Amino acid sequence: MRTIICDLPRREFEGLGIESDALFAREDLLAARDCCGCFACWVRTPGTCVFRDELQRLPEVLARTDELWVVARNAFGGYSPLVKRALDRAIGYLHPNFRIVNNEMHHRLRYGNRVALRAWLYGPSTESERESFERIARANALNMGQDFVGTWFPETAAGVGREESAAAVPARSVALAPRTAPKRIALVNASPKGPRSATAHLLADLAEAFGAYAQLAGVTAPELVSVGCPSAAPSVSEKAVQALAGCDAAVLGYPLYVDALPAGLVELLERAQGELAPGTRVYTLANLGFYEPEQILPSFAVVESFCRAAGVCWMGGVALGGGGMILPCAHMPRMGMMRRRVSEAVDELVGALLTGGELGTVLSKPPLPRFAYKLAAERQWRTQAQKAGVKL
Ligand SMILES: Cc1cc2nc3c(=O)[nH]c(=O)nc-3n(C[C@H](O)[C@H](O)[C@H](O)COP(=O)(O)O)c2cc1C
Structure with a gap:
């Protein structure tokens, strides 16, 4: 199943002729709320966000996905605010407890599916923005237990779906202002x-x-x-x-x-x-x-x-x-x-x-x-879940 999270209007995306099984387009993202950081999707209603909008079903859709495409306008080498809203709302896909991967702490996975991640950042981007975006997308893949396939940087949204990038634009240079104490x-x-x-x-x-x-x-x-x-x-x-x-x-x-x-x-x-x-x-x-x-x-x-x-x-x-x-x-x-x-x-x-x-x-x-931090943090999740009458 191919799931697409995209900040383009639904009609514009559909006009690109790209097939999808589940599409979260601009209208869905605009009508949804930002994550409020309450962690209810971990300790009160595991896997489900408390906000009843179009993004509530995102973790459950991800659990059935094997190909995830993320399509975002470039925002300083990161996802646009709307696409970031969707990704922040997706954490119910993960389990609050931790695992160690590449000697780093990450979350355990709630579901057993394997997802291949492809990401397009459209609009002009500099070389350093591309580097930071690739680092973020790779980190996302690692955190979400996904297989990273690649990131591409088309000049406009029309290039989304093709595994190729336009030339990078030069970065603006900023001279450091003379050192003075701020007021x-x-x-x-x-x-x-x-x-x-x-x-x-x-x-x-x-x-x-x-x-x-x-x-x-x-x-x-x-x-x-x-x-x-x-x-x-x-x-x-x-x-x-x-x-x-x-x-x-x-x-x-x-x-x-x-x-x-x-x-x-x-x-x-x-x-x-x-x-x-x-x-x-x-x-x-x-x-x-x-x-x-x-x-x-x-x-x-x-x-x-x-x-x-x-x-x-x-x-x-x-x-x-x-x-x-x-x-x-x-x-x-x-x-x-x-x-x-x-x-x-x-x-x-x-x-x-x-x-x-x-x-x-x-x-x-x-x-x-x-190990002590991990144990203490997992205990905290367990206690919160118990208070809500939930087994993690
Ligand atoms: C939607 C969401 C995504 C998060 N993503 C990460 C993450 O990628 N890596 C991480 O270490 N912690 C992540 N966290 C945990 C927060 O960074 C952590 O709880 C932080 O201490 C919250 O700080 P605050 O109380 O200032 O909001 C995430 C939390 C939420 C709610």
């Missing part, structure tokens, strides 16, 4: 869980550390502007874009969703592209459920491509492994054993922000061995 910094919380997220806690911790460090250094602390990133809305609010536009630096806080940025953040970046002041410094503060922070890096490449496209400066980011521990440890001492690594990584970001300096890539592993 207004946007702290973007792009977690669909909003104030209940690990991202919210990390940004609050950063803001607190910021005040303390500025006082120590005897400098005036820059203004910090909290920016929400509404999900589940058909579009990201104008307010968020305007708040970002009024700042000379931004920290994009987000959880890794399906090896990439959550759908709402991709949409925010697309809308903010022409609005940011040239020279705005962009940093990231990302966490993920798996153990290895390295799995976050392809998403940094997408943010870097966004910065090039928007004419703003990519300054680097913090990647935190073991995100499942961040909230349970939030009440513990900041420099105690369980929080120290995360706090030190956040402090490096504070230092770079205060001086307008480059951060590079800061990777932070959890303070436990991987």
Whole structure:
């Protein structure tokens, strides 16, 4: 069975003459909601999302699929927001418990089918966007237990379905603005869980550390502007874009969703592209459920491509492994054993922000061995499922 997830209008896709058994087209994706990160599809209604829209049946369709085609407009070397919405809503296809593949943590598979993955990213793309897209698609295939067949980059949607790519376009070069301390910094919380997220806690911790460090250094602390990133809305609010536009630096806080940025953040970046002041410094503060922070890096490449496209400066980011521990440890001492690594990584970001300096890539592993993190995380899923009267 061939399943296609595609951001083209149904009629336009059908006009390409490509056969499919199940087609999720633009209209279906537009009418659906973004994942809200509640994990009900793992612990309350396993395999089924609680949102009753066209994407509710996606995991069950994937369980019957042996060929998956993903067709998306290029968004900085990642999927377009609409296609990303569908992929984020597909996690019910996976089992919450973990397996180790290639010495990395991934999810166990709920179903036994074998899927071959092909992906087309249409529209102009640069060489580095193609590289990051291939990394993301390969990571998706590994995570979802699929066989990666290939990625192709046609110039327009008309080339979708053919296993060939157009020539890459040159990347825009952005000169780093002279090093000055920023005056207004946007702290973007792009977690669909909003104030209940690990991202919210990390940004609050950063803001607190910021005040303390500025006082120590005897400098005036820059203004910090909290920016929400509404999900589940058909579009990201104008307010968020305007708040970002009024700042000379931004920290994009987000959880890794399906090896990439959550759908709402991709949409925010697309809308903010022409609005940011040239020279705005962009940093990231990302966490993920798996153990290895390295799995976050392809998403940094997408943010870097966004910065090039928007004419703003990519300054680097913090990647935190073991995100499942961040909230349970939030009440513990900041420099105690369980929080120290995360706090030190956040402090490096504070230092770079205060001086307008480059951060590079800061990777932070959890303070436990991987087997212990895996056991603790699986226990947490089991407890939540038991509370809901569900056997995993
Ligand atoms: C739709 C969805 C997709 C996810 N994809 C990944 C993933 O690819 N890799 C990973 O390690 N964790 C993944 N996670 C787990 C989150 O990254 C993790 O729970 C994170 O700590 C949530 O942070 P937050 O509380 O700031 O939202 C995913 C979670 C959801 C809901």
